[in-house]
Amino acid sequence: MQTNLEFLLVEIIGIGLIFQISWLFLSRYGRGSYLSDLTRFAKPSGRLSRYYSWRMESTKNAILEGVAIISIVTISSIFLAFWVNGLSSLLFALPYLLFVVALVTISAVQVVVRVKRLSKREEELLKKMEEAEYKVDEANQIVDWLHAQGKEGDGRLWFVLYRTAQLPNPIGYAIRDALLEKRKEIEEEKIDVVPSEKKDEGIGID
Numbered sequence: 528m529q530t531n532l533e534f535l536l537v538e539i540i541g542i543g544l545i546f547q548i549s550w551l552f553l554s555r556y557g558r559g560s561y562l563s564d565l566t567r568f569a570k571p572s573g574r575l576s577r578y579y580s581w582r583m584e585s586t587k588n589a590i591l592e593g594v595a596i597i598s599i600v601t602i603s604s605i606f607l608a609f610w611v612n613g614l615s616s617l618l619f620a621l622p623y624l625l626f627v628v629a630l631v632t633i634s635a636v637q638v639v640v641r642v643k644r645l646s647k648r649e650e651e652l653l654k655k656m657e658e659a660e661y662k663v664d665e666a667n668q669i670v671d672w673l674h675a676q677g678k679e680g681d682g683r684l685w686f687v688l689y690r691t692a693q694l695p696n697p698i699g700y701a702i703r704d705a706l707l708e709k710r711k712e713i714e715e716e717k718i719d720v721v722p723s724e725k726k727d728e729g730i731g732i733d
Contacts (some may be wrong), residue, residue: 539604539620543627546600547634553578565689567607568703569650583690589642593635593654649687656691656698666705674709 555674557579564576571580582588604624658666670688673680692703 538607539623539627542603542607543600543630546596546633550596550634557582562625562686562689565686568689568692570693582638583645586639586643589639593632593639597628597631597635601628601677604628611676631645645687646684648683649691652684652687652697656701658733659709662697662701663704667708670702670705 555576557575560573560576560577561571561583564571571577582592593602596714601624602663603628604620608620608624657660669684673688688702688706692699692706
């Protein structure tokens with residue numbers, strides 16, 4: 528009996544770890560796929576990309592996702608405990624079950640906070656663009672300023688810019704044009720650098 532209860536604890540912790548790792552895997556690959564679509568100014572194509580896009584649409588969606596994950600882990604753990612030896616095994620495993628649920632809840636809260644912060648940045652950007660008289664100039668200034676920051680630039684703002692560029696309105700078009708223009712400038716700079724480097728090359732002497 529004691530062995531069964533000990534094995535139950537391992538299974539409950541295992542359930543939590545499996546869901547945590549699976550969720551992390553889906554989120555990471557979904558984010559990568561979604562970013563790939565955003566930078567190509569394309570709509571979310573794959574399932575993981577659409578899943579991540581849905582999450583990022585609103586804080587409400589992130590909360591719903593978190594509640595769903597927490598519910599699945601909780602229900603699975605409770606069912607497993609009851610299946611072993613009824614209420615007594617559930618009471619025995621309750622502290623561990625609560626610990627696993629707490630870990631999943633922390634991860635869910637982190638996702639919600641991240642989405643909320645990005646949504647706030649997006650709202651601030653939209654408000655700034657709406658108040659701008661010349662939206663194209665404003666978009667160019669934002670992109671130029673962010674690009675000038677280099678690696679120290681705010682990655683969240685880049686993310687928000689590319690998301691906003693998907694909007695089918697003057698703001699979206701202005702930001703999209705600014706991003707495309709900046710990309711064109713960067714590509715032209717790379718092309719100019721390569722020939723100049725080749726021109727400076729002399730005969731190598733070992």
